Amino acid sequence: MSRNAERLNTTNVTPEIPEQQATYSPPTTLVKLPSEGKFYEPDHPLHDKDTVEIKAMTTRQEEILTNQSIIQSGEVVDRLIKSVLLDQKIDPSTLLIGDKNAIVIALRIDGYGEDYEVNINCPVCGLGKKENIDLSQLDVKGMSEEIETTENGTFMIVLPKSKAQVELRLLTGDDEKYVAEANKKQKKYGVERPLVNQYSRMIVSVNNDPSPSTVSAFASSMPAYDSRFLRKMYKAVSPDMDMSFQFQCGHCGHEQDMEVPITAGFFWAD
Numbered sequence: 001m002s003r004n005a006e007r008l009n010t011t012n013v014t015p016e017i018p019e020q021q022a023t024y025s026p027p028t029t030l031v032k033l034p035s036e037g038k039f040y041e042p043d044h045p046l047h048d049k050d051t052v053e054i055k056a057m058t059t060r061q062e063e064i065l066t067n068q069s070i071i072q073s074g075e076v077v078d079r080l081i082k083s084v085l086l087d088q089k090i091d092p093s094t095l096l097i098g099d100k101n102a103i104v105i106a107l108r109i110d111g112y113g114e115d116y117e118v119n120i121n122c123p124v125c126g127l128g129k130k131e132n133i134d135l136s137q138l139d140v141k142g143m144s145e146e147i148e149t150t151e152n153g154t155f156m157i158v159l160p161k162s163k164a165q166v167e168l169r170l171l172t173g174d175d176e177k178y179v180a181e182a183n184k185k186q187k188k189y190g191v192e193r194p195l196v197n198q199y200s201r202m203i204v205s206v207n208n209d210p211s212p213s214t215v216s217a218f219a220s221s222m223p224a225y226d227s228r229f230l231r232k233m234y235k236a237v238s239p240d241m242d243m244s245f246q247f248q249c250g251h252c253g254h255e256q257d258m259e260v261p262i263t264a265g266f267f268w269a270d
Contacts, residue, residue, distance in 0.1 A: 026056040028086060031106045034098040034140045034239035039153040039170045045089045046099070047153070054084040054103060057111035065267050077104060078173065093174045098240030100173060102140070105241060108266060109135050118261055122249040129250050133260055139242040147237050154204050157233050159226035164218070166230065167204040170238055175201045195227065196220050202234065 030051040037049040046052060064070060064079050078092040081103055085092070092100070108116070114136035119128050147155045154169045171179075182197040199219035204210060206218045222230070247258040 024058070026058055028053050028055050029106065029110065031103050032140060034102055034142060034241060035096050035170070036143065036239070038143060038149045039096055039155075039239075041153050042151065044094065044153075045087055046095075052090070052099070052103065053086045054081075054106065055086065057084065057107055061107075061111070074177075080104075080107070093177070094172050096170050096172055096239075097176070098141070098170075098238060101241045101243070104262075105135055105138060112267065116260070116266065118265065120247060120258065120261065122247075122252060122254055123256070124254040125249060125252040127249070127251045129247075131245070131247065133245055135260075138260070141238075141240050141242045143239045144237050155237060157230065159222075160229055161223045161225045164226070165207050166218075167206075167208075167210075168202050168230075168234065168237075169204050170234075171198075171201060193220075199227075199230070202230075 030053055032051055033046065033049065035046075037046045040047040061080055061083055064083060065076065067076075070076050070079055077100070081092040081095070081100065082088075084103075084107065095103075114134050116133045116135050118131055118133065120131050121128050143149075149155050150167075152169075154167050156165060156167055158165050179194070179197045179201060183192065183194050186193060186197075196216075196219050199222070200216055203215045203219060206214055209215075243260040244257045245260060246255065248255045
């Protein structure tokens with residue numbers, strides 16, 4: 001073989017180029033937090049942050065929503081939120097309820113659109129009606145301007161009957177889980193104390209005394225008038241998404257404000 005032929009054979013060898021894998025980098029969006037970060041402790045990643053950045057939903061998130069083991073564990077929402085947070089230092093179980101609701105609604109709008117069709121039974125005649133709710137029109141219920149938070153994200157109220165000064169904090173997903181478990185365990189023994197269990201997590205201190213024994217004793221013996229006042233103030237202070245809409249029955253004409261029901265079809269409309 002001639003030298004030229006050798007050169008020709010050499011130059012005709014084409015190196016294999018590996019095929020590039022198709023990749024998709026989901027866009028990100030900023031979600032406005034109803035709490036504006038005011039109710040988180042100083043060491044929390046969302047302390048004093050009014051937004052959180054999340055990635056758009058992909059098939060990865062859809063697989064989380066359909067994973068039966070995750071569904072049965074009750075961890076679907078936390079796993080879903082964790083998978084889209086850019087700041088992985090944020091633990092979804094430590095999110096305030098209102099902030100978690102805002103993220104979930106933003107994910108639903110981004111992933112499947114703002115239209116949410118749900119069947120609602122009239123509380124008067126019992127007949128069902130399909131409601132098409134525009135999730136993009138839900139308002140943010142911000143924190144009350146009359147309440148000032150401490151540097152630890154708590155707030156103070158004075159109860160009208162006992163005159164006790166009570167320091168409160170807003171509940172997180174972890175707190176709700178703790179209360180639900182406590183209620184479940186107590187029910188086995190014929191004891192039901194849902195309010196006391198909830199107050200024990202909400203109350204940080206009573207008259208500047210943060211000891212668990214004092215908080216527990218006060219939660220168990222609080223005057224009913226004070227208890228009602230505490231619940232009313234807590235609801236007024238709590239920032240959240242305003243999930244209310246005007247329902248009108250197409251059969252009997254009954255009208256009332258109702259909460260947007262978050263059912264299995266919230267993410268799986270089809």
